[in-house]
Amino acid sequence: xxxxxxxxxxxxxxxxxxxxxxxxxxxxxxxxxxxxxxxxxxxxxxxxxxxxxxxxxxxxxxxxxxxxxxxxxxxxxxxxxxxxxxxxxxxxxxxxxxxxxxxxxxxxxxxxxxxxxxxxxxxxxxxxxxxxxxxxxxxxxxxxxxxxxxxxxxxxxxxxxxxxxxxxxxxxxxxxxxxxxxxxxxxxxxxxxxxxxxxxxxxxxxxxxxxxxxxxxxxxxxxxxxxxxxxxxxxxxxxxxxxxxxxxxxxxxxxxxxxxxxxxxxxxxxxxxxxxxxxxxxxxxxxxxxxxxxxxx
Ligand code: NDP
Numbered sequence: 001x002x003x004x005x006x007x008x009x010x011x012x013x014x015x016x017x018x019x020x021x022x023x024x025x026x027x028x029x030x031x032x033x034x035x036x037x038x039x040x041x042x043x044x045x046x047x048x049x050x051x052x053x054x055x056x057x058x059x060x061x062x063x064x065x066x067x068x069x070x071x072x073x074x075x076x077x078x079x080x081x082x083x084x085x086x087x088x089x090x091x092x093x094x095x096x097x098x099x100x101x102x103x104x105x106x107x108x109x110x111x112x113x114x115x116x117x118x119x120x121x122x123x124x125x126x127x128x129x130x131x132x133x134x135x136x137x138x139x140x141x142x143x144x145x146x147x148x149x150x151x152x153x154x155x156x157x158x159x160x161x162x163x164x165x166x167x168x169x170x171x172x173x174x175x176x177x178x179x180x181x182x183x184x185x186x187x188x189x190x191x192x193x194x195x196x197x198x199x200x201x202x203x204x205x206x207x208x209x210x211x212x213x214x215x216x217x218x219x220x221x222x223x224x225x226x227x228x229x230x231x232x233x234x235x236x237x238x239x240x241x242x243x244x245x246x247x248x249x250x251x252x253x254x255x256x257x258x259x260x261x262x263x264x265x266x267x268x269x270x271x272x273x274x275x276x277x278x279x280x281x282x283x284x285x286x287x288x289x290x291x292x293x294x295x296x297x
């Protein structure tokens with residue numbers, strides 16, 4: 001039986017780890033230990049006290065942290081993950097991270113005979129709960145093949161997209177597209193509301209025509225028009241993703257005025273709404289500035 005370790009039981013890490021609880025012998029570590037304790041009580045997984053203990057005796061270690069610097073820091077020190085990893089193990093980083101940092105981590109682990117793939121996910125907490133995430137994997141083909149059966153426990157579309165770092169590059173650029181759509185629909189619907197078109201009528205047309213997107217089809221009807229505003233994916237994390245996307249563009253010498261603008265808007269939104277705000281709450285700023293509420297009457 002595969003011995004699995006999982007670090008990072010946050011908004012998306014927890015529901016992913018729930019699927020892995022049935023796939024092998026699972027141990028969990030979380031910075032805030034009480035979260036790991038409640039997960040262990042619910043699933044029967046083993047809670048360990050340090051990242052090192054998480055790695056010791058395990059074949060596959062999953063990490064799901066905010067960004068690559070946190071993953072690199074997790075490896076460090078006497079109680080760090082790296083100290084416990086045995087040759088032959090593999091680290092699967094589900095974090096939406098930085099391509100260059102992933103290459104650095106992969107080289108560092110390779111010196112210990114440990115493999116690494118970046119495997120960021122898309123599909124939100126709903127997709128994680130349902131086990132239907134899209135997973136984009138960067139790494140050696142043999143490493144991809146090795147971890148694929150575990151990824152299938154929580155993913156529906158699992159694509160090998162290139163060498164280490166390729167998953168992170170694609171994920172960042174993908175999320176930049178979501179950000180573009182959020183700001184675009186926020187502008188569009190507030191302007192239309194002021195012009196006398198209700199948001200519901202506008203979406204009835206947009207979503208049955210070619211201007212639609214995941215944001216207009218799902219996020220706005222479910223979260224904005226209802227006034228529910230659930231917190232499932234922090235705006236601060238989307239801001240981080242768009243920063244990574246900008247660096248990817250810059251590294252390739254691509255001019256990216258769209259992403260540059262969205263990045264500036266996200267920095268402003270983060271400063272105004274704070275670290276815990278959800279990404280869709282950026283639309284609240286459009287509402288405030290326009291003096292309208294995009295709510296079903
Ligand atoms: P959360 O902020 O909900 O959780 C972050 C997790 O990382 C928590 O377990 C937290 O521990 C841990 N953590 C934070 N800082 C550190 C640190 N310095 N050292 C060790 N552990 C740390 O984030 P999400 O779960 O939402 O996101 C995780 C990753 O997945 C991010 O890269 C995000 O961009 C990506 N993602 C998220 C999606 C979503 O819908 N939420 C969708 C797709 C990708 P603690 O409990 O102590 O705070």
